[in-house]
Amino acid sequence: MIARAKTGVAFALLLGCGLAITAAAVTSLVAQSAQPAAAPAADSEAVARGQATFGSSCGFCHGSKATGTEQAPNLLRSPLVTQDHDGDKLAPFLKEGRPSLGMPSFASLPPAQVSDVAAFLHNQLRTTRRNRLPETALLVGDAKAGEAYYNGAGKCSTCHSVKGDLAGIGGKLQPLALTTSFLTPPAQPIKVSATLPSGKVITGTLEYVDEFTISMNDASGLYHTWPRKYLKSLSMVDPLAAHKKQLLNYTDKDIHDLLAYLVTIK
Ligand code: HEC
Numbered sequence: 609m610i611a612r613a614k615t616g617v618a619f620a621l622l623l624g625c626g627l628a629i630t631a632a633a634v635t636s637l638v639a640q641s642a643q644p645a646a647a648p649a650a651d652s653e654a655v656a657r658g659q660a661t662f663g664s665s666c667g668f669c670h671g672s673k674a675t676g677t678e679q680a681p682n683l684l685r686s687p688l689v690t691q692d693h694d695g696d697k698l699a700p701f702l703k704e705g706r707p708s709l710g711m712p713s714f715a716s717l718p719p720a721q722v723s724d725v726a727a728f729l730h731n732q733l734r735t736t737r738r739n740r741l742p743e744t745a746l747l748v749g750d751a752k753a754g755e756a757y758y759n760g761a762g763k764c765s766t767c768h769s770v771k772g773d774l775a776g777i778g779g780k781l782q783p784l785a786l787t788t789s790f791l792t793p794p795a796q797p798i799k800v801s802a803t804l805p806s807g808k809v810i811t812g813t814l815e816y817v818d819e820f821t822i823s824m825n826d827a828s829g830l831y832h833t834w835p836r837k838y839l840k841s842l843s844m845v846d847p848l849a850a851h852k853k854q855l856l857n858y859t860d861k862d863i864h865d866l867l868a869y870l871v872t873i874k
C-alpha cells in the first residue's frame with residue numbers, strides 16, 4: 609500500500625504538470641532512481657558538525673533536512689550538490705551565492721565548515737537514496753488491463769507493435785525508464801510539407817517557424833527558408849502529438865497498468 613501511495617503521488621505530480629513536463633525533469637527523475645555506487649562511509653563527526661552549521665546558516669531557507677522550503681530549493685535535487693566532492697563545487701558557489709535570486713553569499717564561511725556542510729549534504733543524499741523504494745515498487749498495475757488499454761483507449765497499437773518497434777522493451781528498460789519512455793519519449797523533429805507556388809511539394813524537418821517565416825531541411829539536407837505567405841500551403845506535424853495529448857488523459861491507474869503490461873514484453 610505504501611508503494612502504491614508513493615508512486616501515485618509521483619505520477620500525480622508528473623501529470624499535474626501536464627504539458628509543462630520537460631525532458632530535463634524526467635531525466636532527473638530517472639537519474640535519481642539510479643542506484644548509487646557503493647558509497648564511502650561518511651565521517652560521522654564531520655556530518656554532525658555540518659548538520660549544526662547547516663541548521664544555523666542554511667536550514668532557515670533550505671529546511672533542516674536540506675529538502676527545501678517555499679523559500680529555497682531542495683538541495684538533494686541540486687546538480688551542484690550531487691556533482692560536488694568534498695566542497696569543490698559548493699565552496700566557490702557559497703563564496704558568491706546568488707544574491708539577486710535570494711541566495712546570500714557566504715564568503716566568510718571557513719573552508720573547514722564548508723567541507724563539513726558538504727559532508728552533511730552528501731550524507732543526506734545517501735540516506736534518501738537508501739530509503740528509496742526499488743523500482744519494482746512501481747509494478748502494482750494489472751497487466752491484462754494494461755494490454756486492453758494499449759490496444760483500446762490508449763490507441764498505442766495504431767502506431768506501435770509489441771512484436772515490432774517495441775519488441776523486447778520490457779527487458780531493455782528498467783521500470784522507471786520504461787515509464788518515462790512512454791510518458792515522454794525523446795523529442796522528434798517536426799515534419800514539414802511545403803507547397804511552392806509552382807505546385808512543387810518539398811518535405812523535410814522543421815528548423816524554425818514564426819508568424820512570418822518558416823525554415824526547414826529537406827530530405828537531401830538542403831536548407832530552405834521562405835516567407836510563409838509565399839507558400840501555397842504548409843503543414844507541420846509533430847510525430848509525438850499523440851503522446852503529448854495522451855499525457856493529459858492518463859489516469860494514475862492507466863499508467864500503472866500500461867507499465868505492468870509493457871514489462872511483460874520481453
Ligand atoms: C536567505 C535564504 C537562503 C539561505 C540562508 C541559504 N540559501 Fe541557498 N539558496 C537560496 C535560494 C533562494 C536559492 C535558489 C537561487 C536560484 O534560484 O538560483 C539557493 C540556492 C542554493 C544552491 C544552489 C542550488 C542549485 O542547484 O542551483 C545551493 C548549493 C545552496 N543554496 C546552498 C546553501 C547553503 C549550503 C547554505 C548555507 C551555508 C544556504 N544555501 C543558505 C536561499 C538561501
Ligand code: HEC
Binds near residue numbers: 763790793794850
Ligand atoms: C500517433 C502515433 C502514436 C501513438 C498513438 C502512440 N505513439 Fe508511442 N511513439 C510514437 C512516435 C512517433 C514515437 C517516437 C519514435 C519512436 O521512438 O518510435 C513514439 C515513442 C514511443 C516509445 C519510446 C520508444 C523508444 O524506443 O524509446 C514508447 C515506449 C511508446 N511510444 C509507447 C507508446 C504507448 C504505450 C502508447 C499508447 C498509450 C503510444 N506509444 C502511443 C507514436 C505514437
